Amino acid sequence: xxxxKYPAVEDWxxxxxxxxxxMEDIEKQVTPILKTVQKDGDAALKAFSLRFxxxxxxxxxxxxxxxxQAEKDVDNDLKESISIAIKNVTKFHSAQxxxxxxxxxxxxxxxxxKSVPIQKVGLYIPGGSAPLFSTVIMIGAPxxxxxxxxxxxxxxxxxxxKVHPAILYAAKKIGLTKxxxxxxxxxxxxxxxxxxxxxxxxxxxGPGNQxxxxxxxxxxxxxxxxxxxxxxxxxxxxxxxxxxxTFIAADLLSQAEHGPDSQVILVSTSEDIIQKTxxxxxxxxxxxxxxxxxxxxxxxxxxxxxKDEAEAxxxxxxxxxxxxILSLDNAEDVAEKIINAGSVFVGHYTPESAGDYASxxxxxxxxxxxxxxxxxxxxxxxxxxxxxxKIEKEGLESLGPHxxxxxxxxxxxxxxxxxxxxxNALKD
Amino acid sequence: xxxxKYPAVEDWxxxxxxxxxxMEDIEKQVTPILKTVQKDGDAALKAFSLRFxxxxxxxxxxxxxxxxQAEKDVDNDLKESISIAIKNVTKFHSAQxxxxxxxxxxxxxxxxxKSVPIQKVGLYIPGGSAPLFSTVIMIGAPxxxxxxxxxxxxxxxxxxxKVHPAILYAAKKIGLTKxxxxxxxxxxxxxxxxxxxxxxxxxxxGPGNQxxxxxxxxxxxxxxxxxxxxxxxxxxxxxxxxxxxTFIAADLLSQAEHGPDSQVILVSTSEDIIQKTxxxxxxxxxxxxxxxxxxxxxxxxxxxxxKDEAEAxxxxxxxxxxxxILSLDNAEDVAEKIINAGSVFVGHYTPESAGDYASxxxxxxxxxxxxxxxxxxxxxxxxxxxxxxKIEKEGLESLGPHxxxxxxxxxxxxxxxxxxxxxNALKD
Numbered sequence: 001x002x003x004x005k006y007p008a009v010e011d012w013x014x015x016x017x018x019x020x021x022x023m024e025d026i027e028k029q030v031t032p033i034l035k036t037v038q039k040d041g042d043a044a045l046k047a048f049s050l051r052f053x054x055x056x057x058x059x060x061x062x063x064x065x066x067x068x069q070a071e072k073d074v075d076n077d078l079k080e081s082i083s084i085a086i087k088n089v090t091k092f093h094s095a096q097x098x099x100x101x102x103x104x105x106x107x108x109x110x111x112x113x114k115s116v117p118i119q120k121v122g123l124y125i126p127g128g129s130a131p132l133f134s135t136v137i138m139i140g141a142p143x144x145x146x147x148x149x150x151x152x153x154x155x156x157x158x159x160x161x162k163v164h165p166a167i168l169y170a171a172k173k174i175g176l177t178k179x180x181x182x183x184x185x186x187x188x189x190x191x192x193x194x195x196x197x198x199x200x201x202x203x204x205x206g207p208g209n210q211x212x213x214x215x216x217x218x219x220x221x222x223x224x225x226x227x228x229x230x231x232x233x234x235x236x237x238x239x240x241x242x243x244x245x246t247f248i249a250a251d252l253l254s255q256a257e258h259g260p261d262s263q264v265i266l267v268s269t270s271e272d273i274i275q276k277t278x279x280x281x282x283x284x285x286x287x288x289x290x291x292x293x294x295x296x297x298x299x300x301x302x303x304x305x306x307k308d309e310a311e312a313x314x315x316x317x318x319x320x321x322x323x324x325i326l327s328l329d330n331a332e333d334v335a336e337k338i339i340n341a342g343s344v345f346v347g348h349y350t351p352e353s354a355g356d357y358a359s360x361x362x363x364x365x366x367x368x369x370x371x372x373x374x375x376x377x378x379x380x381x382x383x384x385x386x387x388x389x390k391i392e393k394e395g396l397e398s399l400g401p402h403x404x405x406x407x408x409x410x411x412x413x414x415x416x417x418x419x420x421x422x423x424n425a426l427k428d
Numbered sequence: 429x430x431x432x433k434y435p436a437v438e439d440w441x442x443x444x445x446x447x448x449x450x451m452e453d454i455e456k457q458v459t460p461i462l463k464t465v466q467k468d469g470d471a472a473l474k475a476f477s478l479r480f481x482x483x484x485x486x487x488x489x490x491x492x493x494x495x496x497q498a499e500k501d502v503d504n505d506l507k508e509s510i511s512i513a514i515k516n517v518t519k520f521h522s523a524q525x526x527x528x529x530x531x532x533x534x535x536x537x538x539x540x541x542k543s544v545p546i547q548k549v550g551l552y553i554p555g556g557s558a559p560l561f562s563t564v565i566m567i568g569a570p571x572x573x574x575x576x577x578x579x580x581x582x583x584x585x586x587x588x589x590k591v592h593p594a595i596l597y598a599a600k601k602i603g604l605t606k607x608x609x610x611x612x613x614x615x616x617x618x619x620x621x622x623x624x625x626x627x628x629x630x631x632x633x634g635p636g637n638q639x640x641x642x643x644x645x646x647x648x649x650x651x652x653x654x655x656x657x658x659x660x661x662x663x664x665x666x667x668x669x670x671x672x673x674t675f676i677a678a679d680l681l682s683q684a685e686h687g688p689d690s691q692v693i694l695v696s697t698s699e700d701i702i703q704k705t706x707x708x709x710x711x712x713x714x715x716x717x718x719x720x721x722x723x724x725x726x727x728x729x730x731x732x733x734x735k736d737e738a739e740a741x742x743x744x745x746x747x748x749x750x751x752x753i754l755s756l757d758n759a760e761d762v763a764e765k766i767i768n769a770g771s772v773f774v775g776h777y778t779p780e781s782a783g784d785y786a787s788x789x790x791x792x793x794x795x796x797x798x799x800x801x802x803x804x805x806x807x808x809x810x811x812x813x814x815x816x817x818k819i820e821k822e823g824l825e826s827l828g829p830h831x832x833x834x835x836x837x838x839x840x841x842x843x844x845x846x847x848x849x850x851x852n853a854l855k856d
Contacts, residue, residue: 078837081830088533088827095531096541103523105516105788113524116767118801130838166837202801220657225801229648244853250846257842289841335816339544346818351846354819357834358827360533361541361815373546373630373653375813385803387789388763390774391782399516399786402509406785409506409594410558413717414685418678418779425672 001252001266001278001298005305009314016319018368019261019300021231026214030185033211034218037189042196048186053127054159055181060197062163062179070168082170085358086137092360093142096379108395115383117147118225120199122191123176124206127156127183131164132207134356138363139205139227139377141174146382150199151176154191156183184208188215192224203227205364205377227377231368232261235352236321238312238334239277241270243327244348248273249280251325252301253294254353260296265319266303267312274303313337322367323352342371393426429680429694429706431731437742444747446796447689447728449659454642458613461639462646465617470624476614481555482587483609488625490591490607498596510598513786514565520788521570524807536823543811545575546653548627550619551604552634555584555611559592560635562784566791567633567655567805569602574810578627579604582619584611612636616643620652631655633792633805655805659796660689663780664749666740666762667705669698671755672776676701677708679753680729681722682781688724693747694731695740702731741765750795751780770799821854 007015037044042060049055074082102112121143125132136153143151153171155163163181171179180198182190188208194200203225204216213230220226235255239248252264268274281298285291306312313334316324320340328334331347338344342365345352355361364377375381391399400419407416435443465472470488477483502510530540549571553560564581571579581604583591591609599607608626610618616636620643622628631653632644641658648654663683667676680692696702709726713719734740741762744752748768756762759775766772770793773780783789792805803809819827828847835844 078833081833084534084827084830085834088537088539091533092531092539095529098526101523103520103788105519106512109516109782109787111516111520111788113806119767130840132838134834134838223657223797223801225798229651244849246849246853247846250842250849253842254840254846257840284842284845288845289839294842332818338814339547340812341814344814344816346816349821349824349850350817350819351831351850353835353840353843353846354537354824354827354831355815355817356843357831359537359817359819360531360539361817366812369651370653371812371814373651373812375811376815378541378813378815380808380813383803384768384794384799384801385806385808386766386769386772386799387783387804387806388772388774389778389783389787389789390760391778391787393777396777396782399512399782402512403779403782403785405506405509406513406562407781410560410562411717412558412682412685412781414678414681414712414722415781415784417712417716418675418682418781421672421674421678422777422779425674 001281001301001303003274003303003305006307007304012315012318015302018263019232023210023214023217026210027218030211030214030218033185034189034215037186037195038193045182045186045190045195048184049157049182052184053156055157055161057157057161057181060180060182062168062181067168067172070165073165074169078166079169082133082173085134086141086174088358088360089137089141090145093145093379106395106399108392109389109399111387111389113385113387116386117149118202118382118384119148120150120201121148121382122201122204123151123153124187124204124208124212125153125155125167126208126212127158131166133166133170134363135207136167136170137174140171140176142377142379143382144175146379148382152178152180154180154182154187157181185211185215188212188219192219192222227364227381228366228374229370231370232263233258234263234321234367235323235325236265236267236316236319237325237327238267238316239273239327240268240329241273242329243273245273245276245280247348248277248327249284251351252281253284253288255323256294256297256301257288257290260293262297264297264301265321267306267316269306269308269312271305274305320369320371322365322371325352340372342366342376396422397426429709429726429729429731431702431733433733434735435732440743440746443730446691447660451642451645454638455646458639458642458646461613462617462620462643465614465623466621473610473614473618473623476612477585477610480612481584483585483589485585485589485609488608488610490596490609495596495600498593501593502597506594507597510561510601513562514569514602516786516788517565517569518573521573521807534823534827536820537817537827539815539817541813541815544814545577546630546810546812547576548578548629549576549810550629550632551579551581552615552632552636552640553581553583553595554636554640555586559594561594561598562791563635564595564598565602568599568604570805570807571810572603574807576810580606580608582608582610582615585609613639613643616640616647620647620650655792655809656794656802657798659798660691661686662691662749662795663751663753664693664695664744664747665753665755666695666744667701667755668696668757669701670757671701673701673704673708675776676705676755677712679779680709681712681716683751684722684725684729685716685718688721690725692725692729693749695734695744697734697736697740699733702733748797748799750793750799753780768800770794770804824850825854
């Protein structure tokens with residue numbers, strides 16, 4: 001980790017830059033996959049599964065037997081942990097439900113807003129080495145809490161045509177009954193255009209590699225919504241002299257192990273803490289199974305020594321971290337002043353991994369600086385908020401003339417006329 | 429308007445199709461404009477204003493004198509109407525504020541979610557024949573209610589280098605002090621990259637022609653968020669035999685006058701109402717100032733005669749109209765069953781134009797079928813919802829082992845370790 005001491009404000013933007021993401025080449029590779037799935041449906045999905053996953057798939061839909069087998073294959077301890085994670089995530093997300101908001105803006109004019117679940121939602125869970133059953137909970141449970149009518153999950157099969165049992169177990173546990181064995185850009189294509197087996201959806205959720213990311217971006221051009229723009233995962237730890245370097249180092253490494261493009265930032269007003277943390281990082285790194293990945297991520301990661309809390313706060317808000325750990329004595333006070341972050345971990349005993357798995361908050365968060373303009377996944381992500389209004393005759397009599405006047409001023413006479421014909425009828 | 433009687437369900441998708449929107453060619457024209465503004469800043473803005481608006485602009489920022497002059501140029505009646513619109517919009521949007529939501533998911537584990545305003549927001553108001561001061565209110569007032577730190581507006585100058593007084597008056601009235609005289613793709617570029625005068629923003633709001641739409645789409649690739657994907661405006665009127673054909677015809681025309689690509693749909697279970705409405709449309713159309721535009725829009729607009737209320741409801745939800753007028757005797761009951769729409773106008777005396785201007789709801793709404801997956805602009809559009817969590821020692825002692833177990837099952841050992849080092853410290 002390169003250390004920057006008291007960086008000048010004018011250099012912050014450069015120093016806080018993320019590794020560049022250029023998707024054009026990937027898009028060129030992904031476009032023909034999308035087109036083929038649109039044209040050939042299930043046949044294309046099976047062909048791509050054979051080509052990319054080495055899997056010969058008979059039935060794309062996971063069977064009851066596969067769910068039952070998964071239930072047997074997951075050990076009881078893990079089942080208990082998954083239950084607790086689901087319970088906490090459900091508790092926090094259920095609390096996000098909102099009532100219909102109704103306001104009488106003027107006598108005889110009622111306006112209201114109602115949250116209505118998106119009808120068709122598709123979830124994507126990547127395959128690869130680590131079976132991300134935690135993400136099944138994070139993007140699946142809120143969809144079912146919101147009451148989306150049709151919710152299903154796509155995830156790639158391994159070369160034996162199987163899905164990791166923990167993924168199937170978590171899916172079933174939250175109430176998902178439809179899991180399709182298909183991954184990559186072809187899964188996103190299936191959810192975008194629909195195939196014989198897989199229905200098209202209105203919104204796609206879930207992480208993925210760069211092919212999946214590019215496919216999701218292309219899906220938006222076809223009218224499908226996505227959870228949020230993607231980018232490499234990142235953490236910023238802000239630590240003061242009361243922080244424990246062993247804890248902070250572990251937090252930094254928990255992010256670094258995600259991938260070589262992960263970004264890890266340490267901010268402190270204490271040079272001593274920075275030095276001790278760096279030493280701890282070296283120590284802990286050496287025994288990590290994923291140490292090569294983590295080491296690569298650390299190469300482009302940075303420490304910032306700041307002159308005081310106010311400067312540190314500015315830098316932290318400027319970075320807009322996906323995960324922000326406040327390992328500070330006054331962490332709760334500082335948390336009040338955070339204006340740009342995905343999710344904030346407050347205090348010395350709140351590691352990011354608690355939120356990644358089980359505290360109750362969602363782990364699908366805006367990264368790559370998107371925390372400045374996007375929120376993480378929450379119950380809201382599964383709703384549209386539809387507005388309604390009802391105007392009584394007396395309401396139109398008082399508001400109508402103002403609408404007529406404004407429509408005339410905008411030179412939209414038919415807009416004006418829609419009021420005029422009604423006011424005339426009321427005069428009769 | 430072409431009439432379809434009892435259309436077969438399998439034909440609905442085709443019959444409800446919107447006019448196609450292909451942006452590729454426009455994107456090619458817009459890309460060099462974006463690049464030039466990124467490179468040359470204000471100089472590029474001035475050059476483009478001269479080229480596209482025929483305006484020779486000295487100062488891009490609207491001056492105090494221009495605001496004062498606008499105040500004089502707007503007549504008192506219109507000022508009063510604008511005040512009422514602002515009051516209603518403010519009342520409905522202020523009511524959308526939410527408190528911090530705090531949940532203790534387990535003893536010693538607190539999770540909370542807080543709405544934090546987006547810091548930098550840019551608004552775009554198109555020029556052209558009609559001065560859309562109503563849109564200034566709709567996208568500007570919520571930004572100021574939300575408490576966005578930096579909010580400004582771009583709008584093209586006319587050939588004399590001036591902005592319509594009603595736009596400046598409405599801007600000042602809601603509390604906007606910075607208005608920049610620049611329009612088109614170059615304005616979007618300025619808000620995306622920043623220039624010497626115009627700051628870059630995190631989110632851009634507002635309607636525009638196809639160049640502005642394309643520029644906004646391209647801006648999202650640069651990390652800027654936008655209010656929503658754009659499309660031609662549309663209305664669906666669902667009328668029963670209690671509806672007044674004169675009212676409905678006026679509503680249909682108020683949408684049709686927006687532009688030749690506007691879409692207008694009439695749904696009814698009464699053939700008599702459809703016929704009477706068509707006759708009224710012809711009658712009212714002939715005296716409209718914008719009759720040529722409206723006639724063009726009507727060419728690709730449709731009426732559907734449906735067999736009963738249930739079928740009509742299905743069709744209406746399938747279309748997912750930007751504006752949905754329920755001119756029905758039981759409109760309030762039916763409104764409960766609407767699951768896809770931008771904004772719903774309930775009952776015979778609730779014309780769309782009331783919501784377009786002054787009832788209190790927002791008029792920036794998802795069109796082109798996007799109502800299936802996007803919400804209209806609301807106070808939420810100006811916030812990020814940031815999550816926080818604080819875990820006490822006892823909370824980590826109970827939750828920690830589950831996090832360790834799940835992290836191990838996902839083969840993410842550093843995630844596990846971030847908990848382990850803390851649990852070890854607690855044992856000491």
